[in-house]
Amino acid sequence: MRMSxxxxxxxxxxxxxxxxxxxxxxxxxxxAASFEVPAAYLNKCLQALVxxxxxxxxxxxxxxxxxxxxxxxxxxLDVVVAIEGPxxxxxxxxxxxxxxxxxxxxxxxxxxxxxxxxxxxAWQSELAAQSLADIVAATPAAAHNRMRCWLxxxxx
Amino acid sequence: MRMSxxxxxxxxxxxxxxxxxxxxxxxxxxxAASFEVPAAYLNKCLQALVxxxxxxxxxxxxxxxxxxxxxxxxxxLDVVVAIEGPxxxxxxxxxxxxxxxxxxxxxxxxxxxxxxxxxxxAWQSELAAQSLADIVAATPAAAHNRMRCWLxxxxx
DNA sequence: GACGCGGTACTCGGATAACCGATGTCCGAGTGTCGCCGG
DNA sequence: CCGGCGACACTCGGACATCGGTTATCCGAGTACCGCGTC
Numbered sequence: 001m002r003m004s005x006x007x008x009x010x011x012x013x014x015x016x017x018x019x020x021x022x023x024x025x026x027x028x029x030x031x032a033a034s035f036e037v038p039a040a041y042l043n044k045c046l047q048a049l050v051x052x053x054x055x056x057x058x059x060x061x062x063x064x065x066x067x068x069x070x071x072x073x074x075x076x077l078d079v080v081v082a083i084e085g086p087x088x089x090x091x092x093x094x095x096x097x098x099x100x101x102x103x104x105x106x107x108x109x110x111x112x113x114x115x116x117x118x119x120x121x122a123w124q125s126e127l128a129a130q131s132l133a134d135i136v137a138a139t140p141a142a143a144h145n146r147m148r149c150w151l152x153x154x155x156x
Numbered sequence: 157m158r159m160s161x162x163x164x165x166x167x168x169x170x171x172x173x174x175x176x177x178x179x180x181x182x183x184x185x186x187x188a189a190s191f192e193v194p195a196a197y198l199n200k201c202l203q204a205l206v207x208x209x210x211x212x213x214x215x216x217x218x219x220x221x222x223x224x225x226x227x228x229x230x231x232x233l234d235v236v237v238a239i240e241g242p243x244x245x246x247x248x249x250x251x252x253x254x255x256x257x258x259x260x261x262x263x264x265x266x267x268x269x270x271x272x273x274x275x276x277x278a279w280q281s282e283l284a285a286q287s288l289a290d291i292v293a294a295t296p297a298a299a300h301n302r303m304r305c306w307l308x309x310x311x312x
Numbered sequence: 313g314a315c316g317c318g319g320t321a322c323t324c325g326g327a328t329a330a331c332c333g334a335t336g337t338c339c340g341a342g343t344g345t346c347g348c349c350g351g
Numbered sequence: 352c353c354g355g356c357g358a359c360a361c362t363c364g365g366a367c368a369t370c371g372g373t374t375a376t377c378c379g380a381g382t383a384c385c386g387c388g389t390c
Contacts, residue, residue, distance in 0.1 A: 060343035216382035
C-alpha cells in the first residue's frame with residue numbers, strides 16, 4: 001500500500017497558499033519551483049483540488065491558485081480524498097462467496113471487511129480532525145517568511 | 157491508494173486455518189480452489205505469511221500451511237503488515253527542504269508528516285486490537301461447517 | 313515376516329513475464345494586460 | 352489627450368507517453384509416502 005506522492009505535494013501547496021491567504025493567486029510554476037517537482041504533474045494534482053472545491057483557479061496573467069475557503073475549514077482528509085479518490089484502500093471482493101461459499105446465504109457483511117472498514121474510519125477521523133490552520137500553527141514562522149521571500153511576496 | 161488484493165486472500169486463508177486449528181495442514185491448491193483465486197499467486201502471499209512467522213509450511217504429501225500460533229495471538233495488523241510490508245503509506249520526501257526551503261534549518265519533523273503518521277498509527281491500533289479469534293467469533297458457524305465440508309474434513 | 317531402499321507424487325519456494333495505474337510530458341483553450349491607433 | 356481595439360504573453364485544463372509495481376505464471380528443490388527387494 002502506497003499513497004500517491006501527489007498528496008504530499010498538494011498538502012505543502014495548500015500550506016503555502018494558507019500563508020498567503022487573501023493575496024494574489026500563485027501559479028503552478030512558482031509552486032513547482034519552490035518544491036522542485038515537475039510543474040505539469042503538479043498542475044494535475046492542483047486541478048483535482050479545484051474539482052474538490054478546495055482551491056480556486058484563475059487563468060491569464062497574474063492567475064494561479066488560491067484557497068477556496070479559510071484554512072480552518074480545510075481538513076487534511078479533504079486534501080487526501082481529493083487526490084486519492086473517495087474509494088477505501090481495502091475493497092472487499094467477497095471471495096467468501098466464491099468456491100466453497102458459493103450459494104450460501106450471507107446476510108451479514110463480511111467480518112473482515114467490517115474490521116478493515118473500522119480501521120479506515122479511525123484513520124479518516126484522525127485526518128479530519130486536523131485542519132490546515134492547525135498545520136500552519138505548528139510550523140515555525142521562519143519557514144513562512146522564507147517561502148514568502150522566495151515567491152517574491154513582501155513580508156506582512 | 158489501494159491495498160493489495162492479497163491482503164483479503166491472506167485474511168480469509170488465516171480465518172480458514174483458524175477453523176481447522178490443530179488439524180492437518182492445508183495445501184495452497186485447496187485454499188485457492190475454495191476462494192477461486194489463482195493458486196500460484198496465493199502461494200506467494202502465503203509465503204509472505206510464513207516469513208512473517210504467522211504460518212508454518214510443510215512440504216511433501218499431506219503438507220501445506222497451518223497457523224504458527226493460536227488465533228488469539230494473531231492480529232489483523234500482523235497479516236496486513238506481512239503482505240503489504242512495514243513501510244507507511246505516506247512517505248515524507250521532505251520536499252519542504254528543496255527549492256525555497258533549501259539550506260534552511262529544520263530541527264522539527266515536518267508537521268504534515270507528523271499528522272499523517274498519527275493517522276496511520278490510529279489505523280494500525282484499530283487493526284492491532286482485532287485478533288483472528290475475534291473474527292472467528294463474529295462469523296456464523298454455518299460458514300465454518302460449509303468450509304470444513306468443502307475441504308473434505310469431517311465435522312468436529 | 314521385518315527392515316532398508318529406490319521411485320513417485322505432491323508440496324513449497326523463488327525466479328520470471330504480463331498488465332494496470334501512477335507518474336511524467338505535451339499542446340490547445342481561455343483570459344487578462346499592454347501597446348498602438350484613431351478620434 | 353482619451354477611448355477603443357488588436358496582439359501578445361501567460362495561465363489553466365485535458366489528452367497523450369513512460370515507468371514501476373502489483374498481479375499472474377512457471378519450473379526447480381525438497382519431502383513424505385508407497386511398493387519392492389533383500390535379509
